[in-house]
Structures are given as structure tokens and as C-alpha cells.
Amino acid sequence: MVLVMQQLPLVCLMLLLLCKDPGVxxxxxxxxxxxxxxxVAAGETLTLNCTVSGMAVVGAVKWLKGWGSENKTIYDYRTPSSFPRVIRAVRGSDTDLTIHIRNVQPEDTGTYYCVKFTKNDRGEDVLFQRGRGTEVSVQAKPSPLIVSGPExxxxxxxxxPFTCTTGGFFPKEIGVKWFKDNVPIRAQQPQITEWKDKTYxxxxxxxxxxxKNDVxxxxxxxxxxxxxxxxxxxxxxxxxxLRVPPTVEMRAxxxxxxxxxxxxxxxxxxxFYPPNVSISWLENGKEMKVKNLSRLLELSRGxxxxxxxxxxxAMEEKNGSxxxxxxxxxxxxxxxxxxxLWITNVAHGDLILLGLGILLEKALFGGVLYYLIKRKKSKALEMLPYPVPPHSLAPRAWSQGMATASSDV
Structure with a gap:
């Protein structure tokens, strides 16, 4: 009994020290x-786990993104309404500090810390203890592809060249293939660049x-x-x-x-392709108003x-037009x-050459020929050798027409 009484002041002293010094x-x-x-995938909910145990310590609890001068407060248990995307997993718990961050985006990528603060002599928050950090990577899908070609x-x-672009994806690794009508074609190595907030x-x-047939x-x-x-x-x-110029044929x-x-x-x-085409006709450089146009016909391969x-x-004045x-x-x-336009049976003087050719083949040689030469004074006949056999001038030589085509492309 005496021994217990002697040790009682020592126990009280230890309890007193324990109460006065929170560090103990x-x-x-x-x-x-x-x-x-x-x-975590973009758009999903991120869960960050944190628990505490042991004796209670006066001071705030926060979640921080990053450490040092550039850290950002993600959640403060004293002002939960200031962080609308964050909710506690177990509301009102003093030991489970787990949080959920809704609708995460690539910019949420980073390292997160669960931190316990205490108060100094001036009532300010000072670091008491922190977790080891959780590195968060937000997987982001590539944006819809944009495929562009020549202007x-x-x-x-x-x-x-044809170019394919996409962006805003994470992680960096991505594969690209090209096809022409489902047949693989070789392409250059893709260029991948880092964008803002850890995306590419x-x-x-x-x-x-x-x-030509690529329409x-x-x-x-x-x-x-x-x-x-x-x-x-x-x-x-x-x-x-693609532009396919027309192949043009001119006929008469x-x-x-x-x-x-x-x-x-x-x-x-x-x-030809595309189908937009205009046509005009000229006669000796002057526009012709009377023209006809067929229905546009689509061929195979577009x-x-x-x-x-x-x-x-075919009037006489149009000869040679x-x-x-x-x-x-x-x-x-x-x-x-x-x-x-060449017209073969055009009149020369008072004679029509086509009629003359037929006449010579049917007429008697001699008097008729002499009569024609003397009466009509035809320069064309004066150039013929004398005598001329009746069959030497065939009607075909005078009656065949001719239309020649040329292109000034």
C-alpha cells in the first residue's frame, strides 16, 4: 500500500505530460x-483510398494534387461544398478519408496525396503526416479522325498526299494503318506530339x-x-x-x-469527271446559236x-468554213x-463541176467538147489535156465530200 502511494505521483506526472504534449x-x-x-478512363469516376488510425490529432485533412509550391487542393474536409466533383466514400467517418472524383478528364492526370495537418502555436496549419502518393493516369480516347487531301x-x-489526324489521347502508344479500297498501302511513320495536360x-x-478509274x-x-x-x-x-479531262472526238x-x-x-x-462541262460552237470564230445537247450519260467507274x-x-458561201x-x-x-467544211460541187463560172463530170462521160467526144469549150469558156476545161478520153473524168472524183478535224487543246 505504501509502495502504491509512492508511485502515484509518478503516474500523474506522466499523464500530465501526455495531455500537455500532443506530439507524444x-x-x-x-x-x-x-x-x-x-x-482510369476519361469520363469515369476515380476512387482514391486513404484511412487513418490511432489517437485523434487536431488539424485539417486534405487531398492535394502534386507536391511543393505547385500543389492544388482537390478536397478539404472542412469545406466539402467547394469541390462539386468530389464526394466522400464514407460520409462522417473519422477514419475513412477515401474520396470519389467524378467525370475525370486527361487534365486530372497527376500524383495525389492524402495529407494530415496540425496546428502550430499561431493556429496555422502545418504538415503533420502525408500518404506516399497515388499516381493517377487518365486514359483518353483519340478524337474522331480527320482525313484531308489536296485542296x-x-x-x-x-x-x-492524304493526311490523318487525331488528338487528346493517352497513353502515347497508337497504331495507324492506311488502305485504298481496303487494300493496305504503305505510309510514313506517324508524327506524335505531346499536347496539354499529358495527352498526345x-x-x-x-x-x-x-x-483514271479512281472516281x-x-x-x-x-x-x-x-x-x-x-x-x-x-x-x-x-x-x-480527281479531275479526268474528256477525250473529244469531232465528226461530220x-x-x-x-x-x-x-x-x-x-x-x-x-x-470525263467531274460532270460539269460547257460546250459552245463557233463558225469562223463567231458563236452559233443553234446547237443540240444529249443527256449526260454515266459510264462505268463513275x-x-x-x-x-x-x-x-452546205451553201456556196460556207465552203471552207x-x-x-x-x-x-x-x-x-x-x-x-x-x-x-469543203463542198466539192461548187459552181466555177457558169459551170457546176459535178454536172460537167457526168456530161463528159455521156457525151460524144469531139463536137460536144468543142462546143462546151467555146460557149462556156470554162477555165477548168481549158486545163484538161487534148484529146481527152470520155472515161477519164469519173463522177466520183467530183462528188466525194470531205470534213477534216483538228484540235487546238
Missing amino acids: GAQRFSLHQPQDNVL QRVRPGESV NMSSTVMVTLQ PSHVTCEVQHSTLLAPLRGSFQLSRV EPSSVELNTTVTFTCLMKE LFQLRSWVAVQ TIACVVVHDGQAPANYSAV
């Missing part, structure tokens, strides 16, 4: 932040040589990323940049042109065909296709 009790305080790394149309045989952008380019074709960019359940695909229609019918007959000049435009024609009366078809395709420089 704080040695039993423990903060546990178990997660080292967390991977101007090009002719078949030219090699042109990608650009890939492929060179494609356009062909219905397309190039496709395919992107694979760890965040995607299926690859992203974006396409570009080659018809948007009938081929044998006689005086006062009608000859039809036809301009046939074949295998090309087009069009026919235009004009009728000309130039008939031109002027084609303007897709706003390009005009292409001129022309033919010359």
Missing part, C-alpha cells in the same frame, strides 16, 4: 494511402498516285489505341480531288458533202459521256476542236 500521443497516429498507381483537283498520274496528338501522311475509290485511315474496343476509321473519297456527217445539203457536226466528249451537235447548210466545238471542263482553260 501523435506518435500513435497512422495515415495509410495504399494505392501506388491508378489507371485542288489533280489529273490522273499525279501523286498527292497524332498526324500520319500517305502518298497516293491517282488513276469511286477512297483512301481510309485506321487508328488502334488501348482505349478503343474497335479501331477508329476515317475515309476520303478520291472523287473530291455525211462525209460526202454536196451543195445545199445539210451536214451535222458532232462533238463527242468521253470518259466517268461521264456527253454529245453535242450542230447542223450546217471552220466549224469549232469549244469545250470547257470543270472551269479549266477552253479546248478547241475544229473541222473544215
